[in-house]
Amino acid sequence: MSVRKRSWTNSKGQEKTAWIVDYPDAKGVRRQKTFSKKKEADAFAATATIEVREGTHVTDRETVTVAAAGKLWIATSEAAGLERSTVEAYKQRLDLHITPFIGAEKLSKITVPVVRAFADTVRGEGRSSAMVKKALTALGAILSDAQERGLCTRNAVKEMSRRRNGSEKRSKQLLQPGVDIPTPDEIRAFLGILDGRWRPILLTAVFSGLRSSELRGLRWQDVDFAKATISVRQRSDKWGEVGATKSHSSQRTLPVPPVVVNTLKGWKLACPPGELVFPNGRGNPESHANVVNRGLNLAMKKAGLGYTGLHVLRHFYASWLINPKEAGGLGLDMKTVQARMGHSSIVVTADVYSHLFPRKDDGKEMADAAAFLMV
Numbered sequence: 001m002s003v004r005k006r007s008w009t010n011s012k013g014q015e016k017t018a019w020i021v022d023y024p025d026a027k028g029v030r031r032q033k034t035f036s037k038k039k040e041a042d043a044f045a046a047t048a049t050i051e052v053r054e055g056t057h058v059t060d061r062e063t064v065t066v067a068a069a070g071k072l073w074i075a076t077s078e079a080a081g082l083e084r085s086t087v088e089a090y091k092q093r094l095d096l097h098i099t100p101f102i103g104a105e106k107l108s109k110i111t112v113p114v115v116r117a118f119a120d121t122v123r124g125e126g127r128s129s130a131m132v133k134k135a136l137t138a139l140g141a142i143l144s145d146a147q148e149r150g151l152c153t154r155n156a157v158k159e160m161s162r163r164r165n166g167s168e169k170r171s172k173q174l175l176q177p178g179v180d181i182p183t184p185d186e187i188r189a190f191l192g193i194l195d196g197r198w199r200p201i202l203l204t205a206v207f208s209g210l211r212s213s214e215l216r217g218l219r220w221q222d223v224d225f226a227k228a229t230i231s232v233r234q235r236s237d238k239w240g241e242v243g244a245t246k247s248h249s250s251q252r253t254l255p256v257p258p259v260v261v262n263t264l265k266g267w268k269l270a271c272p273p274g275e276l277v278f279p280n281g282r283g284n285p286e287s288h289a290n291v292v293n294r295g296l297n298l299a300m301k302k303a304g305l306g307y308t309g310l311h312v313l314r315h316f317y318a319s320w321l322i323n324p325k326e327a328g329g330l331g332l333d334m335k336t337v338q339a340r341m342g343h344s345s346i347v348v349t350a351d352v353y354s355h356l357f358p359r360k361d362d363g364k365e366m367a368d369a370a371a372f373l374m375v
Contacts, residue, residue: 190299
């Protein structure tokens with residue numbers, strides 16, 4: 001592998017200089033790559049030498065664009081059997097937030113500075129910080145899939161992530177009562193104005209913590225009035241298709257208070273016929289948009305509250321399980337909270353809600369423990 005300088009005079013009489021890396025690729029085919037600066041040529045030569053030796057080198061001619069790699073990533077996701085909603089979300093990120101800005105670039109050109117510039121561009125186009133992060137995650141997944149296919153040798157998104165130390169990363173914002181989670185007084189006001197067809201489903205959400213899809217897929221056979229329990233066995237996706245729960249741990253049986261039992265008994269006499277507890281007028285699963293826009297958001301507005309999104313009721317349910325009894329909660333331990341929430345791992349529960357668990361008097365406990373050891 002050699003790095004040599006080339007000089008020439010263009011048609012305007014201007015002297016030009018470039019640096020050429022001349023090397024055989026992993027298949028023994030002679031390749032040339034031109035750079036404007038010697039340090040760039042030297043850096044490429046050093047990297048290419050290792051890649052050729054390890055058999056991982058991919059030339060510009062053998063790679064594809066980000067847009068093409070993105071389509072291959074979508075195909076991989078579909079072949080893996082990912083949920084329809086997940087694949088649709090991936091397609092939206094690719095079509096709306098990646099392809100318009102970096103889709104024409106070859107994978108071999110995607111370096112850390114290019115990724116950083118991409119993030120700045122997407123942010124400058126008005127995308128939220130959350131969407132910028134999702135776009136970067138999707139780009140990283142595209143590059144990983146391309147690496148497995150032998151279309152590129154590096155994942156600049158992962159490289160950028162590794163370069164940032166902990167002090168440079170913003171700490172994850174913790175959910176705060178009164179900001180992200182309704183307080184007991186706010187829920188009391190919310191429940192006080194619920195009426196009509198939306199009262200049963202929203203009240204059930206408050207006291208069961210069911211996800212939107214689980215509520216909309218709930219069947220009457222899964223409601224046990226005698227035992228005062230609700231069992232989660234299926235769910236309805238955003239297209240109204242009923243299927244399996246999000247995960248095995250999502251299948252659970254929850255105790256519910258008398259107010260839920262009595263409300264559902266009355267609702268069963270009035271709701272459209274069929275097996276679903278919360279159907280639309282035709283007996284099919286109610287849409288998520290209707291529950292949120294016509295039910296939750298209007299009720300929140302009437303109660304003078306600014307919360308949006310059905311997940312805030314799930315957050316309240318978790319806080320209600322965690323809060324001590326003297327504060328109006330159930331005072332449950334983290335493992336029980338995980339089971340009630342249907343989380344796949346207790347790590348999920350801890351990451352989201354651990355800061356809500358009441359802390360003991362560590363100072364007194366430490367003093368008592370030290371005193372026990374003293375002679």
